Amino acid sequence: MDKFLEQFSLNAEDSFSPYNYVAYILLCAALLYILSVIYNKYGQSISNRAQLAKVLMIVGLTTFIIISIVKSSLALSLGLVGALSIVRFRTAIKEPEELGYFFMAIAIGLGMGANQLLPTLIGFILLMLIVVLQNKSGSASITQNLLVNLTCDTDQKTALIEKISDAISANTLQLEVKRIKHQERAIAINFLVKVTSLEDLNTINSNLIAIDPKVDVTFIDNTL
Template identity: 60%
Template structure:
């Protein structure tokens, strides 16, 4: 009975070391920063990678803190399972790649929080090498742009113009994500997030859209914040 009570009790005073904790959290932050750079450089998501990459650091450090707390107590570990059962993601992850990087950030936090320095560093290095190999020549030289399109047209022509615009944008882009579309009385507004291989594709999209209607307004904006 005494053994079970000892396992359920907290042992921070015996096991917790401030220098070790600080060193581990600093190393964890450095690894997560490198993960951020890897995601921005080699990720293929057309969403704002620079913005999401900052979240990876927060997720990894939060995981580190949680594991550092619960690893010394069986009671806290069991309580964590119950607490996580009520947690739900309110924002859907659109691309599997984003989920993969989130798991990488969590694994770094888990490893460093459990004081497993060498396995964490070796595992992270291997993952980075794999990412670099898989990303080689993938979307090489490409970049993302916000494409804003405004067109005045009659209500009966809206379906036709929508189909033509979508076809032109899709045929000249590596990836396309429709962020917003607005239909008003005599107007249509589109907001696409597109990934194109070169500036020439931007010109082609613009020229082809102007063939639909000379009055169409086309604006390309950088996707970087």
Template identity: 30%
Template sequence: MSCGERRAEQEESFVMTFQDLFKKSALELFPNQIEPLTLILTLVIAFLVGMGIFAVYRRCFIGVVYDHALNLSLVIMTLLVAVIIVTISTNITLSLGMVGALSIVRYRTAVKNPLDLMFLFWAITSGIAIGAQYYYIALVAWIVVTLALVFLKRIKGSAGTYVLIVTYRSDPAVEEAVRRCLHAQPGKFRSKVVKGGTTELTMELYLKTDNLNITQPVQNIDGVQDVTLVEYRGNLEA
């Protein structure tokens, strides 16, 4: 056998050995199946953590209207993400196919409250950790995030944001009296709508809970027809 043929045979043997090593490593990283007890434990922990997120969302909700459907989806999302992670961790071919399938999915549901988006991300993160069998990470994260939310909610302060809508007769004297009455209140002007002989003035006020009787002095002004004070918990445009 010539020197060139011997070198070609060695190179071919090296390539085959490297391919076998790669396949063996891939098989070791991605076992063919997961134990039934491990799967059941994963789903139970995912459900419990999801219910914990459910309880925190219900207790710490500060949006405009409580959305029970979104809260239910947090529990189911934790379970589904855990199932996805368990599935792709047992088969390398299936993991690549699922990544490709999920990459073409587009969700167009608008999330208006940033806190809702945070809870969705929390559920996804917990599902990933539980599906990867890092149960303690999901549990510790739930404790830390819950304590952070409770603490931040308590230091929010006693002053809240309110929207005051005053409807009065379109008269410069009446408008001057309304503005003079609201001048001492912390806040800013938002809008003014004039319809025929009626003017609607909208103000953003920052009031404490013991100072919500601002509507009475405005209502006593001659020419004022209606006064509405609503607590606002969303984002106001600048």
């Protein structure tokens, strides 16, 4: 009975070592930093990846602190379950990739907070290798609907369509013309494009602006 009641003690373990704790939290921060660098470099999210990378560090380290506190006390563990039941996240995660990286950060915090160094390191290294190899093999790409609207004279439409197509195809892996709408003094073209990175989308936008500064360019996410 005494041993059972000891599980509800709020006192820290006698074997707690501040030096080990600091070493583990620093190593956890290093792994999370590597994760954020990988996400910044290989992530395909349209949202601000640099901002989300900072959040990954906070989420992972917070998870580490929580697990390192509650792992030695059943009472604290039960209290954590109750606390989490009233927490609500108001900001929705818009893309599945973001959710995947959040789970990676949480897994790192869980593993290091529970002093599971070897399983955490092995799992982290394997996950990062998979992410890098997927991108190196060219499997990662961005598919967008590209809407181009441009005001022009009737006799310039054919030449402008060719210029626009050449400017886009030079920076895409795949290009399809879905729709061309001719108006009295304007043209509207709908392309389906596949590119390797967001930088390619910026380049396409710059090339189209060079053709005509008044061009209206819209990118809409799609699946090719």
